[in-house]
Amino acid sequence: xxxxxxxxxxxxxxxxxxxxxxxxxxxxxxxxxxxxxxxxxxxxxxxxxxxxxxxxxxxxxxxxxxxxxxxxxxxxxxxxxxxxxxxxxxxxxxxxxxxxxxxxxxxxxxxxxxxxxxxxxxxxxxxxxxxxxxxxxxxxxxxxxxxxxxxxxxxxxxxxxxxxxxxxxxxxxxxxxxxxxxxxxxxxxxxxxxxxxxxxxxxxxxxxxxxxxxxxxxxxxxxxxxxxxxxxxxxxxxxxxxxxxxxxxxxxxxxxxxxxxxxxxxxxxxxxxxxxxxxxxxxxxxxxxxxxxxxxxxxxxxxxxxxxxxxxxxxxxxxxx
Amino acid sequence: xxxxxxxxxxxxxxxxxxxxxxxxxxxxxxxxxxxxxxxxxxxxxxxxxxxxxxxxxxxxxxxxxxxxxxxxxxxxxxxxxxxxxxxxxxxxxxxxxxxxxxxxxxxxxxxxxxxxxxxxxxxxxxxxxxxxxxxxxxxxxxxxxxxxxxxxxxxxxxxxxxxxxxxxxxxxxxxxxxxxxxxxxxxxxxxxxxxxxxxxxxxxxxxxxxxxxxxxxxxxxxxxxxxxxxxxxxxxxxxxxxxxxxxxxxxxxxxxxx
Numbered sequence: 001x002x003x004x005x006x007x008x009x010x011x012x013x014x015x016x017x018x019x020x021x022x023x024x025x026x027x028x029x030x031x032x033x034x035x036x037x038x039x040x041x042x043x044x045x046x047x048x049x050x051x052x053x054x055x056x057x058x059x060x061x062x063x064x065x066x067x068x069x070x071x072x073x074x075x076x077x078x079x080x081x082x083x084x085x086x087x088x089x090x091x092x093x094x095x096x097x098x099x100x101x102x103x104x105x106x107x108x109x110x111x112x113x114x115x116x117x118x119x120x121x122x123x124x125x126x127x128x129x130x131x132x133x134x135x136x137x138x139x140x141x142x143x144x145x146x147x148x149x150x151x152x153x154x155x156x157x158x159x160x161x162x163x164x165x166x167x168x169x170x171x172x173x174x175x176x177x178x179x180x181x182x183x184x185x186x187x188x189x190x191x192x193x194x195x196x197x198x199x200x201x202x203x204x205x206x207x208x209x210x211x212x213x214x215x216x217x218x219x220x221x222x223x224x225x226x227x228x229x230x231x232x233x234x235x236x237x238x239x240x241x242x243x244x245x246x247x248x249x250x251x252x253x254x255x256x257x258x259x260x261x262x263x264x265x266x267x268x269x270x271x272x273x274x275x276x277x278x279x280x281x282x283x284x285x286x287x288x289x290x291x292x293x294x295x296x297x298x299x300x301x302x303x304x305x306x307x308x309x310x311x312x313x314x315x316x317x318x319x320x321x
Numbered sequence: 322x323x324x325x326x327x328x329x330x331x332x333x334x335x336x337x338x339x340x341x342x343x344x345x346x347x348x349x350x351x352x353x354x355x356x357x358x359x360x361x362x363x364x365x366x367x368x369x370x371x372x373x374x375x376x377x378x379x380x381x382x383x384x385x386x387x388x389x390x391x392x393x394x395x396x397x398x399x400x401x402x403x404x405x406x407x408x409x410x411x412x413x414x415x416x417x418x419x420x421x422x423x424x425x426x427x428x429x430x431x432x433x434x435x436x437x438x439x440x441x442x443x444x445x446x447x448x449x450x451x452x453x454x455x456x457x458x459x460x461x462x463x464x465x466x467x468x469x470x471x472x473x474x475x476x477x478x479x480x481x482x483x484x485x486x487x488x489x490x491x492x493x494x495x496x497x498x499x500x501x502x503x504x505x506x507x508x509x510x511x512x513x514x515x516x517x518x519x520x521x522x523x524x525x526x527x528x529x530x531x532x533x534x535x536x537x538x539x540x541x542x543x544x545x546x547x548x549x550x551x552x553x554x555x556x557x558x559x560x561x562x563x564x565x566x567x568x569x570x571x572x573x574x575x576x577x578x579x
Contacts, residue, residue, distance in 0.1 A: 049414075052418050053417070053418065054414055054417050054418060056578075074420055077418060077419060077420040078420045080418070082414075082415065082418040084411045084414050084415065085411065086410055086411035087410075087411075088410060088411035088412045088414060088415040089412075090338060090342075090412065091410075092341070092342040092345045092346060093338065093341060093342075097341065101334055101337075101338055102415075102419070104330070104331075104334045105331060105334055105416070105419045105420075105421040105425075106419060106420060106421075107327065107330075107420065107421075133345065149415070
């Protein structure tokens with residue numbers, strides 16, 4: 001247990017009557033990536049804010065890099081990097097001035113701050129834009145600058161709160177690449193995300209939280225296994241075919257299939273591997289339904305979430321309003 | 322370095338940040354000058370003729386000092402909006418996650434606003450000189466008068482800091498930092514002698530801190546025999562230091578828990 005560099009035990013935070021975080025336990029071994037996954041309002045950001053000394057926990061305990069966040073906040077601040085949901089840079093300052101300022105605020109000597117700024121600008125492909133106000137940067141560039149600001153002191157422990165929210169797919173892939181590099185260099189990372197794909201892609205271990213509580217935990221593989229093994233899935237040509245396809249699948253698999261009306265996809269858990277596959281194909285054929293993209297696959301994290309909480313991640317926001 | 326040295330160096334970093342912004346948002350500086358200049362023209366040439374000043378006092382002298390002080394109180398909105406904006410954009414979170422001095426964000430913001438408003442004061446004094454205002458209490462009187470204006474910026478800036486960190490939204494902070502300043506400054510002796518107001522309003526106007534600050538500034542800029550320097554200066558100092566202490570404390574407390 002001693003090599004866990006981020007530890008949370010029974011963390012609790014209330015805002016008035018709202019129980020934002022309700023007894024969250026986390027443990028992140030050195031050099032690994034933990035992804036905290038959950039819909040909007042699940043308590044991810046509140047948890048990160050407690051771990052990074054921005055919020056005092058109402059209950060429980062958190063230790064980061066060997067320092068208790070409530071008792072030695074300054075010791076924690078000296079060793080962590082944090083990049084929040086917004087690109088938190090001064091938009092009237094240039095990229096260079098921003099990084100230089102953050103370096104000085106980490107109490108690097110003037111020259112070291114300047115050199116580190118230049119290094120980071122080069123690493124994040126911002127050298128060309130270095131002397132332009134950050135206001136003129138694209139969304140992806142701002143995010144890179146923001147991440148660079150979190151890396152000024154080469155922190156061993158890094159917290160990224162939804163690092164790719166609002167980014168276009170290309171910038172997202174770029175961000176993933178940077179994050180993988182950091183992890184490769186040995187940084188311990190706690191990452192929150194509402195994208196299941198992102199957690200799947202980057203994390204060693206995933207914690208799913210909902211309504212301020214951990215509802216599942218494990219590697220991506222284990223979580224997928226938890227919802228049952230393989231699934232069969234296929235798409236049909238039109239919405240009119242869905243009821244027929246659905247009952248054909250039900251007859252074979254004994255499970256009510258999940259329907260995605262938008263993509264006209266039907267999927268259901270199956271136990272018998274290829275034998276079930278053949279049975280479904282035959283049933284569909286008998287019903288006169290032409291299926292596309294038919295195959296066996298392991299469940300996505302979206303389905304994991306659905307089966308754990310009884311609802312999809314995207315529904316959450318509307319539900320809360 | 323010791324904690325005290327970090328407070329200084331971190332505050333200087335933050336001051337530098339804001340001072341760099343000033344030339345990059347020239348329109349903000351420009352518009353912060355337009356309003357007081359319009360007030361000068363309004364009160365000098367439109368309302369001025371109708372105001373009865375105490376005998377022996379020219380209205381230009383009287384109202385110009387009022388406008389100097391009023392334009393300094395407008396520092397409130399600048400600071401409240403700036404801090405709320407930093408809060409909204411996540412910058413305050415970032416600063417709070419750094420091992421920097423807790424007070425530096427507020428001190429740096431106040432320090433740079435002091436510089437900015439001293440520029441405003443100098444421009445306003447220039448405008449005053451053009452429309453007939455004269456310093457009649459010597460060099461030191463003028464200099465201490467300007468120092469008193471600076472202190473006014475810090476006092477009202479502290480209120481702004483507390484507002485900005487409390488409302489958390491830049492648009493609201495702008496309004497919340499501004500809307501009460503108009504009644505406050507206009508129910509003072511800044512533009513008209515208190516004696517011409519109805520009794521109930523006089524009672525308020527006499528204790529209004531803006532009146533007290535304006536009195537002190539008149540003492541320093543214009544001087545006796547029309548305006549006594551003391552005790553007005555002591556009273557104004559007490560008000561400013563008191564406001565800085567109370568709202569500075571509230572603002573730092575708010576900063577720690579936002």
